[in-house]
Amino acid sequence: MSGSLSALLRALHEAHQRVHLLHKEIEESQRAVRRLEQQLAEREKQLRQLQEEIRQLKVTLHDREVTEKQLHEKVTRWQQQILGASTAREYQALQSQIENARIQLHALEDEMLELMDKLERRQQELPEREKLVSETRAELHRLEEQRRQRLEAIQDRLTQARADVARFEAELPPELRETYQRLVRQEPKEALAPVEHGSCMGCFTETTLQMLQDLRLNRPVVCKSCGRILYLIETS
Numbered sequence: 001m002s003g004s005l006s007a008l009l010r011a012l013h014e015a016h017q018r019v020h021l022l023h024k025e026i027e028e029s030q031r032a033v034r035r036l037e038q039q040l041a042e043r044e045k046q047l048r049q050l051q052e053e054i055r056q057l058k059v060t061l062h063d064r065e066v067t068e069k070q071l072h073e074k075v076t077r078w079q080q081q082i083l084g085a086s087t088a089r090e091y092q093a094l095q096s097q098i099e100n101a102r103i104q105l106h107a108l109e110d111e112m113l114e115l116m117d118k119l120e121r122r123q124q125e126l127p128e129r130e131k132l133v134s135e136t137r138a139e140l141h142r143l144e145e146q147r148r149q150r151l152e153a154i155q156d157r158l159t160q161a162r163a164d165v166a167r168f169e170a171e172l173p174p175e176l177r178e179t180y181q182r183l184v185r186q187e188p189k190e191a192l193a194p195v196e197h198g199s200c201m202g203c204f205t206e207t208t209l210q211m212l213q214d215l216r217l218n219r220p221v222v223c224k225s226c227g228r229i230l231y232l233i234e235t236s
Contacts, residue, residue, distance in 0.1 A: 005173065005218040009231035012168035013192040018161040020189040022154050029147045036143055040136045047129045050122060057119040064112050068105065075101045176220045180229060193228040202228040 078094050078101070085091035165188075172180055183191035193202030195215065200207060203226035211230070214221050221230045 004232075005220065006215060006231040006233075008168060008171055009192055009229060010194065010233070012165065012172075013189075013194070013231070015161050015164040015168060016184075016188045016191065019158065019165060022158045022161060025154055026151065029150060033140070033143055033147055036136070036140045040133070040140055043129070043133050043136055047133050050125060050129055054119065054122050054126065057115060057122065061112065061115045061119060064108055064115065068108050068112070071101050071105050071108070075105075173220060176229065179220075179222060183227065183229065191229060193223065193226070193230055194233045195230050196233050200226060200228065200230060202226045 075098055078098050082091060082094040082098070085094060169180075180191060190202065193200050195201065195207055195212070198207055198212065199205060200223040202223060205223060205225035207221075207223070207230070211221050211224075215230060215232050222228065223230055
């Protein structure tokens with residue numbers, strides 16, 4: 001590009017900043033997708049845990065129902081046997097077994113009621129959890145599609161910004177290239193800095209009158225404090 005060295009350096013600096021900001025946009029879109037992926041994974045985990053809890057409750061309830069049936073059958077059998085008891089000792093033993101079984105049945109019925117209540121509550125939670133997972137999946141799909149479209153647009157702008165960087169780099173004076181390459185390898189957007197109101201805007205250190213004079217005369221100037229290549233905002 002024709003014009004002053006400061007104008008070239010300013011254009012190069014702005015191109016580097018555009019590249020940096022576009023990379024940040026890409027990274028932020030990636031972070032947004034990852035956050036939603038993590039949220040979906042957590043909600044899927046919670047759904048699986050709820051489904052497993054419901055399964056376990058059903059298994060436990062079934063086991064208790066089987067036990068209840070067996071106890072009722074035993075009580076019925078003992079009641080029949082007690083009618084034919086031939087001794088007081090036999091009668092007392094059967095009576096004791098029946099009483100113990102009834103105590104167990106009472107406790108078992110209480111436990112089953114609690115299990116059924118808990119199962120009902122968990123089953124009522126299930127549709128809402130399934131809906132939440134479904135909505136999060138749909139949201140993730142929409143976000144990924146938006147990100148894909150956005151990345152296409154960003155990639156075009158990024159290609160242009162990189163092309164601008166390459167074009168402006170090719171116009172750098174030979175005496176600046178080594179310093180520039182060293183700085184740009186560390187952090188491209190921090191390789192250059194404008195001078196405003198007599199100070200380097202990279203580290204806010206005041207420049208000397210000689211440095212300002214050299215800048216106005218299109219001479220390469222490096223900040224003595226931070227090492228950035230300086231350019232003037234005002235190029236008139």
